[in-house]
Amino acid sequence: MTAPSLQASHAPDVVSLGCRLNLAESETIRTLLGEADTVVVNSCAVTNEAVKQTRQAIRRARRARPGAQLIVTGCAAQLDPQTFAAMPEVDRVIGNAEKLSPSAWKSAEPVIVSDVMALAETAQHLSASFSAHAKAFVEVQNGCDHRCTFCAIPFGRGNSRSAPAGAVVERIAALVDAGHHEIVLTGVDLTSYGADLPGTQTLGTLVERIMKHVPALPRLRLSSLDSIEIDDRLFTLMTQEPRVMPHVHLSLQAGDDMILKRMKRRHNRAEAVRIVERLKAARPEIAIGADLIAGFPTEDEAMAANTLALIDDCDIVHGHIFPYSPREGTPAARMPQLPRETVKARAAALRATSAARRDRWLESLVGTRQNVLVERSGTRGHGESYAEIHFEPAPGLSPVIGISITGIEGDHLLGEPA
Numbered sequence: 445m446t447a448p449s450l451q452a453s454h455a456p457d458v459v460s461l462g463c464r465l466n467l468a469e470s471e472t473i474r475t476l477l478g479e480a481d482t483v484v485v486n487s488c489a490v491t492n493e494a495v496k497q498t499r500q501a502i503r504r505a506r507r508a509r510p511g512a513q514l515i516v517t518g519c520a521a522q523l524d525p526q527t528f529a530a531m532p533e534v535d536r537v538i539g540n541a542e543k544l545s546p547s548a549w550k551s552a553e554p555v556i557v558s559d560v561m562a563l564a565e566t567a568q569h570l571s572a573s574f575s576a577h578a579k580a581f582v583e584v585q586n587g588c589d590h591r592c593t594f595c596a597i598p599f600g601r602g603n604s605r606s607a608p609a610g611a612v613v614e615r616i617a618a619l620v621d622a623g624h625h626e627i628v629l630t631g632v633d634l635t636s637y638g639a640d641l642p643g644t645q646t647l648g649t650l651v652e653r654i655m656k657h658v659p660a661l662p663r664l665r666l667s668s669l670d671s672i673e674i675d676d677r678l679f680t681l682m683t684q685e686p687r688v689m690p691h692v693h694l695s696l697q698a699g700d701d702m703i704l705k706r707m708k709r710r711h712n713r714a715e716a717v718r719i720v721e722r723l724k725a726a727r728p729e730i731a732i733g734a735d736l737i738a739g740f741p742t743e744d745e746a747m748a749a750n751t752l753a754l755i756d757d758c759d760i761v762h763g764h765i766f767p768y769s770p771r772e773g774t775p776a777a778r779m780p781q782l783p784r785e786t787v788k789a790r791a792a793a794l795r796a797t798s799a800a801r802r803d804r805w806l807e808s809l810v811g812t813r814q815n816v817l818v819e820r821s822g823t824r825g826h827g828e829s830y831a832e833i834h835f836e837p838a839p840g841l842s843p844v845i846g847i848s849i850t851g852i853e854g855d856h857l858l859g860e861p862a
Contacts, residue, residue: 457484458484461497465630465631476546483515487519489523490766495524516534522601525537537556584607593706612653613657617658626665627654627663627665634668635678646678648680672711697735698736700713700746700750716754720757720759733762735764735766739767756797767787768782
């Protein structure tokens with residue numbers, strides 16, 4: 445979650461922290477700023493560490509751009525606007541309900557934060573292209589109707605709401621016409637897409653429409669999915685449609701049934717293992733990613749061991765490990781807490797096991813041929829299964845190329861244009 449460096453000029457800049465949804469929204473914010481000498485910190489509040497990193501990004505931004513107007517938005521700003529408004533570095537605070545509204549950025553009000561729970565629809569994005577990125581992120585859903593006991597994000601994002609499928613298809617077609625070779629569908633609770641729309645729309649029906657109406661799109665990637673909501677239509681597309689990338693990131697959070705129940709998750713351990721087994725059986729090259737929380741309140745050694753074992757049982761090669769962080773106002777924050785040393789140790793164990801699993805997976809790719817989306821540096825990119833691949837650029841390199849993998853250095857694959 446390291447913030448990017450700021451531009452040295454007086455051009456507007458947006459520092460985006462946290463999720464892919466924030467990154468997508470930051471592109472829209474960038475178009476709303478015009479030529480103003482402004483820096484925006486689009487904040488994250490998924491953990492206490494994320495909030496701390498937001499404050500650090502604000503201070504770095506002020507040091508780098510002392511004369512710019514500095515505005516904070518995003519989930520941390522939505523949840524605690526007065527704290528950020530009181531920071532001497534901050535000029536204005538804009539909430540999640542307003543951050544895609546042109547009027548909010550034209551206003552001089554120091555704090556514009558309304559009740560995000562009252563939102564009933566997603567904002568329409570205004571940016572025409574993700575000029576700084578090889579891939580484009582498209583928000584199709586926002587908010588969450590579930591109330592996991594550890595999570596404050598629904599109170600920062602509001603209830604679940606979906607973008608109309610026709611608008612999504614039109615936007616993706618425009619991004620493909622602008623030269624983007626990969627589209628990533630983003631949302632807070634992506635697999636809840638369509639429940640608030642007329643008819644029986646789902647994420648699967650949306651992906652079907654995209655595949656049908658944007659035939660020029662080479663690669664479609666899905667961001668985090670709730671495993672229990674992968675229905676038959678979506679499963680078929682993920683395993684049989686070659687333009688849907690073989691990379692599935694699951695919101696698993698834990699591998700112990702009692703902890704999952706106390707988290708108020710809607711799946712159990714066996715269901716998580718079973719969906720991965722089905723996915724891998726139908727499309728063996730699928731790479732599994734997952735979010736896992738270490739040291740949830742009441743977690744004992746046996747429960748922690750069950751989560752640790754889930755990395756191998758679900759073949760998790762893209763592990764996102766989070767030490768549990770008590771978020772004020774959440775039920776989990778009122779549960780018996782573990783010592784921070786225990787939480788950190790369990791997070792370290794999960795990271796080590798995850799890294800070892802990833803290394804073995806990368807080793808298995810040596811000698812294979814991969815289709816790589818070249819990113820803006822021209823020396824790196826990601827394969828279809830999201831393996832990060834480094835190579836020497838060739839003259840006239842196409843944004844999507846095939847390479848033969850020849851070796852591994854650390855977590856990075858090395859290759860050469862084939």
